[in-house]
Amino acid sequence: MRLSAKARENIAGWLFVAPVILILGLFMLLPILMAMWVSVTDWNGQGSPFKSSVPFVGMDNYTKLFAEDGLTRQDFMTSVRNNLYYVGLVVPIQTILALGLALVVNSRMLKGKTFFRAAFFFPSVTSSVAISVVFLFIFASSGAVNNLLAFFGIQGPQWFADARGLLHLALDAVGLVNADSPPAFLTSGGPFGLSWWEWLAGPSVAMSTIMLLVIWTTSGTFMLMFLAALQDVPVTLEEASMLDGAGRWKRLRFVTLPMLKPTLFLVLTMGIISTWQVFDQVYVMSQGAPGKTTLTPAYLSYTQAFDSFEYGTGTAISFVLFAIIVLFTIVQRWLLRERNA
Amino acid sequence: MATVRANHGARTVASTFVGYFILIFFALVFIYPFVIQLSASFKTEANAAASPLNPIADPFVTDAYHKVFLSTDMPLWLGNSLIVTIAITLGRVLLDSMAGYALARLRFKGRKALFGAVIAILAVPGVVLFIPKFLVLKQFGMYDSYTALILPIIADAGGVFIMKQFFESIPRSVEEAAKIDGAGTWRTFWSVVLPMGRPALITLTIISFQSSWNELPHSLVAVQSPDLYTLPRGLAVLVSGSLGSGNQYPLKLGAAVLATIPVAVLFVVFQRYFVRGANEGADK
Known part of the structure; x- marks a missing residue:
């Protein structure tokens, strides 16, 4: 008996998607479910996490991160602090840099567009590990950057050994506080341990090298996205506004930028999602040092599991990180919502 | 009127100048680190440390590369990276385009829900999956094998999405002609649809190659024995470990150069498709 055409298409459809379903199901969905279980146990990596001998600890791994005074909470909160400053600085800077470069590259008066576009984009396609090695060399204490600074009479810091926070340094520089003996009302207490x-x-000097690296590597990709959007801005619209006597800034503010809003939205979302996940650079360049100032939740989750064999804590951290990312994207959406809708 | 025009002309010249200044300055910032990297890999260790900014290696020596190949596991890492990258790239191109085609063209029950699931998976941050992937590989007894390096990432939701978008953009008429000629679904897909999909396939090949060649975290959670290290993993170990005395910058930078070359060559040849890939990723 022959099947009807419709039934055959049904079967063919499922056969075509089967391999992808199998892979994504087995290595994305199933692992997440398993990890949810592990995050409520004290599994140490030995044997199967589903044996009855593995102690069930309920929400302990999560409360340890927020409510229990101890090293785990201290490390986790330090990593969240580091990453907050990291996101807060990297996302706006890379977005503005990408937008600025796109506007200049897109300018109709300039030639060599293809070359400059390639030059700005190249760092984003190369290996993050290889780039990290290059930056270790460039920011070495007698490396290229410090040589350049010395040329201007500035003595550069020992970048990767310097745990001083930039905000501390700034507050000290303007004379608000003395960073060596901070005021007691600031040191005596605070939230989450x-x-x-x-x-x-603020971000430490060491962290700022990682921030520079990431801004440097990701701006190119985002520039391409802005560039693609800019090419969709109708020339007639720009010309009309020019005839109306709009100056360059007005044109940018009232004609070009509103057209770029969907792209801007996307770039910010992608930026937030990826900056909360910074891992490769920390793994290669600093391993959380100096003074835990380059520790990030992603890296901490990894070391908790694979170095300390605290798989429960490690998975709990990764789920909290997931929640943070979701929360941040929701807040960002809300802030950039259409107000006149 | 004339003065307004002259003024306008002067402003155009000035802004062209400023424009080029900005472009050249940033081009230097973005490219010079690679110049320094390349030149330092041909310097002696003392020279690399003494004049890191100098783009010319004088004396020009290839000691670092001899050492990389003779006293590190570089040949092994290169071999592993090639095997893993080629397997993943072939797998992704085939499996993602099959699924993308089905989601775009074949009418089967549950298609909409399935596409929704693909989008949901795209939204899961990779970092969340580190430990979970390790758990599942251990459970299946695959941990620490080539299978562990390849199988979990041999299909990806992003690629499925790109291929689905692409197949939706090509006209149905050709396929329908093939169907009327009596070709089955697989025949139609393999010998009619895929050949038309060349631009999308090249884009997918390139982003798959680039992302699996550069992949570090998956290797960290999938394998532990040094025999299975891929190039990024080996490089990371090389950098953190101490090989004899000194900073060994030429050696480390030379190894990093080797890790960069394949993608750099692809970039120069297929730049158009890299650009397309970045923007297709954006359409998600």
Whole structure:
């Protein structure tokens, strides 16, 4: 008996998607479910996590991160602080840089568009590990950057050994506080086991090299996205506004930028999602040092599991990180919503 | 009127100048690190440390590369990276385009829900999956094998999405002609649809190659024995470990150069498709 055409298409459809379903189901969906279980146990990596001998600890792994005074909470909160400053600086800077470069490259008066586009984009396609090696060399204490600074009479820091927070340094420089002996009301208490003084550290000098690296590698991709959107801005629209006597800034503000809004939205979302996941650079360049100032939740989750064999804590951290990412994208959406809708 | 025009002309010249200044400055910022990297890999260790900014290696020596190949596991890492990258790229191109085609063209029950699931999976941050992937590989007894390096990432939701978008953009008429001629679904897909999909297939090949060649975290959770290290993993170990005395910058940078070359060559040849890939990723 022959099957009807419709039934055959049904079967063919499922056969075509079967391999992908199998792979994504087995290596994305199933692992997440398993990890949810592990995050409520004290599994140490030995044997199967589903044996009855593995102790069930309920929400302990999560409460340890937020409510219990101890090293785990201290490390986790330090990593969240580091990553907050990291996201807060990297996302706006890379977005503005990408937009600026796209506007200049797109300018009709300039030649060599293809070359410059390639030059800005190249860092984003190369291996993050290889780039990290290059930056270790460039920011070495007697490396290229410090040589350049010396040329201008500035003595550069020992980048990767410098745990001083930039915000501390800034507050000290303007004379608000003395970074060597911070005021007692800042050091005496604060939320989640870190003092206010620690929360207010800002990114460390060491962390800022990783931030520079990431801004440097990702701006190119985002520039391409802005560039694609700019090419969709109708020339007639720009010309009309020029005839109306709109100056360059007005044109940018009232004609070009509104057209770029969907892209801007996307670039910010992608930026937030990827900056919360910074891992490769930390793994290669600093391993969380100096003074835990380059520790990030992603890296901490990895070391908890694979170095300390605290798989429960490690998975709990990764789920909290997931929640943070979701929360941040929702807030970003809400902030950029269409207000006149 | 004339003065307005002259003024306008002067402003155009000035802004062209500023435009080029910005472009050249940033081109240097973005490219010079690679110049330094390349030149330092041909310097002596003392020279690399003493004049890191100099783009010319003088004396020009290839010691670092001899050492990379003779006293590290570089040949092994290169071999592993090639095997893994080629397997993943072939797998992704075939499996993602099959699924993308089915989602775009074949009417089967559950298609909409399935596409929704693909989008949901795209939204899961990779970092969340580190430990989960390790758990599942252990459970299946695959941990620490080539299978562990390849199988879990041999299909990806992003590629399925790109191929689905592409197949939706090509006209149905050709396929229908093939169907009337009596070709089955597989025949139609393999000898009619796929050949038309060349641009999308090249884009997918390139982004798959690039992402699996550069992949570090998956190797960290999938294998532990040094025999299975891929190039990024080996490079990471090389950098953190101490090989004899000194900083060994030429050696490390030379190894990093080797890790960069394949993607750099692809980039120069297929730049158009890299650009397309970046923008298709954006359409998600």
